[in-house]
Amino acid sequence: MGRKMQRGKQQIMFNYLPGKTFDFERVATIAKVANIRGVQRTDLNAVVLLRNVADEARAWRQDFRPLLRDDVLRDTSRFVLLDPQSVQSEIFPKVLWCQNRVCGRVFDFTGKDSLPKLCPTCKRGELMQLRWVKIHRCGAVQALRPPPCTQCHSSNNMALDTRGSERISSFRWICRQCGSAVPVFGGWCPECQWPDTDPNLKRMDVLVHRAGPTFYAHTVVLLNIPHRQLDPFFNLPEWPAIVAGKFIGLPEVGHKPLNEFSSVSPHSHENTGVGLSGADLDGLLRRQASGELTPEQFVKEMEALRRQREQEGLASSPSGIIMALEQRTGVQRQVWERAGQGMLDAIMPKETGRSQELFDNASAVSTVETARGLGLSRLTLVMDFPIINASYGYSRAEYSPKQCRLNPFPQDREHGGKFPIFVDQVQADALMLSLDHNRVLKWLERNGFNPKLPNGGDKDLSSKAYFVRLFDNIPLRETLGADNPEARMVFGLLHTLSHISIRQAALLCGLDRTSLSEYVLPSALMFAFYSNHRFGATIGALTALFEQSIDEWLNAIHDAGRCVYDPVCFERESSCHACTHLPETSCRFFNLNLSRSLLFGGPDPKLGNISVGYLDSTLR
Known part of the structure; x- marks a missing residue:
């Protein structure tokens, strides 16, 4: 276009992605982003990032995301991670409207490469771009072109008359x-065969190009994504x-960092020849030199110690850890494998981040008691925490699954035709909150449920593993109903508490709610929230809080x-934009499965009356 404008990286990640239209500043021009040039990020773990994308995309049926199917997302060679540097755009739409009201053609x-400034018919009216476009839920966007006249069969003399209205239904x-x-x-829509019998869903919508439904960016957030040095670990x-x-x-795992497991062979359970350490041999030799051991006893002691070390090595090997995990929790390996990403997200702050734990502060006794009153078992501030925002696709007309197609961005020619995923890393502070699993179980029992713990050898570990099993293969980006009552209860509790925590934090730390985002880990009974805005990250708003x-x-x-719309809100869902909802950029679960009744007691639209809220003082 020959013109330039400056925008921050955060704005590019949400508002200037390929396929998005925008108004070019200071000139009356509408443009569409054609391409984003960026620097490839080879230091990030693409396997982990794509696994998170797959978790998000799985809310869509595979035929609603043909280029983001599970098999595609498992192939890292088909994607490139790009740190955006510049945006290239093109004029769109190239449909011009004569501003002479008598003409209006x-x-x-x-x-065409060059566009006239005056109407070629009336020679007086200034030509301006038509600000309306056509979109479809498959992701198509097209210019709104004049149709041929039903009588003259030509479109050369067609004029647009808005009849003084902003409603498309009034236009002619x-x-x-x-x-x-x-x-x-x-x-x-001429670009798809929409898989639905409802003909209205196959119709394109006419909207002002800057209207929200013309483009929805789909992003994932990773708190402290592992870098490439952990690739050997993830090969296990x-x-x-x-x-x-x-x-x-x-x-068996203890405080051993993840990178120490990287050197262990995936077939370590086949290696039985574990030798003795120098310290072991020195100890045996000293005992023999002192006369404590005869030569025969020395050999027997050495063999016994070698067997002991073999057992210890097997127990701390990956295969031994799996065996211990299954036996002590009563949950099968396949369930733990599916929950692996959530477990990784839960431990990474302690693994790599600088953190402060409220419950470890001996001088904050009253504050800890208040936190325990909310049913928390941990409250952690993680500072200088690397947060990766990754924009991987878009949709139009709708944002939610089953109502639109989820599309990747166009393939990048400069990187071998791979699908680009645009990433931005921000060093920010985050607050992580964990629920007390014993209190959650007690809360379920008080509300008439009977949680059946896995049959493991360690009751405390089994009670934690119960929640991992509870959320196994549960579609959390859909409304949970009475067919999954305990999952609805627990996830709704965690999700609602997350939203209320963010809303109250925004009031106190000086940031808008749109600047704070949540990160919910249901299997770990944990959620985090962080500043998704660079300004909020740099001023340390959550650290100050x-x-x-x-x-x-x-x-x-x-x-x-309470909600300002009570009793109406309370009697319906106990959830609305005034009490629990967050902007779509802040909530990864589409503001579903929220209810204040789970915290404070009251009616639930799916489960009936919640007699005991999680914050009830009798549960302390």
Whole structure:
């Protein structure tokens, strides 16, 4: 276009992605992003990132995401991670509208390089781009072109008459030659065969190009994504069991960092020849030299110690960890494998981040008691935490699954035709909150449920593993109903508490709710929230909240049981934009499965009455 404008990387990640239209600043021009040039990020772990994308995309049926199917997302060679550097755009649409009201003709110059400034028919009216476009839920966007006249069979004299309205239904195409008029109609999408019998879903919508439904960016957020130095660890088929063992506290895993498992062979269970250490041999030799051991006893002691070391080595090997995990929790390996990503997200802050744990602060006894009153078992501030925002695709007309197609961005020619995923890393602070699993179980029992713990050898580990099994293969991006009552209860509790925590934090730390985003880990009974805005990240807003206003914030959460729309909101769902909802950029679960009743008691639209809210004082 020959013109330039400056935008921040955060704006590019959401508002200037390929396929998005925008108004070019200071000039009356509408443009569409054609391409984003970026620097390839080879330091990030593409396997982990694509696994997160797959978890998000799985809410769509595979035929609603043909280029983001599970098999495609498992192939890292088909994607490239790009750090955006510059945006290239093109004029769109090239459909011009004469501003002379007597004329008002619309001309299609699609495919032309130069565009006239004056109407070629009346010679007086200034030509401006038509600001309406046609979109379809498959992802198609097209210019709104004048149709041929039903009488003259030509589109050269068609004018657009808005009849003084902003409603498309009031607009008319009028032929300036014969005077016939027809309504403005989007027509049927020519780019897809929409898989639905409802003909209305195959119709294109006519909208102002800057309207929200013309483009929805789809993103994933990764808190502290592992870098490439952990690639050997993720090559271990047993890695989900290892991170699960670290999460629930298996002593075999202990405080051993993940990168120390990288050098272990995937077939380590076949290696039985574990030798003695130098310290072991020195100890035996000293005992023999002192006369404590005869030569025969020395040999027997050495063999016994070697067998002991073999058993210890087997127990701390990946295969031994899997065995211990299954035996002590009663949950099968396949479940832990499917939960591996959530377990990884839960342990990474301790693995790599600088953090402060509220419950470890001996001088904050009253604050800890308040946190326990909210049913928390941990409240952690993670500082200078690398947060990766990754924009991987888009949709149009709708944002939710089953109502639109999820599309990747066009293939990047400069990187071998791979699908680009645009990533932006921000060093930010985050607050991570964990629920007390024993209190959650007690809360379920008080509300008439009977949670059946896995039959494991360790009751405490089994009670933690119950929640991993509970959310196995549960579609959390859909409304949970009475067929999954315990999952609805627990996830709704966690999700609602997350939203209320963010809303109250925004009031105290000086950031808008749109600047804070959640990260919910249901299997770990954990959620985090962080500043998704660079300004909020750099000023340390959440650090200030943790260090200066934490008591006020915790008390505000406890007192957030009312809504300005009560009793209507309370009687319907106990959830609305005024009490629990967050912007779509902040909530990964489409504001579904929320209810204040889970926290404070009251009616639930799917489960009936919740007699005991999680914040009920009798549960302390």
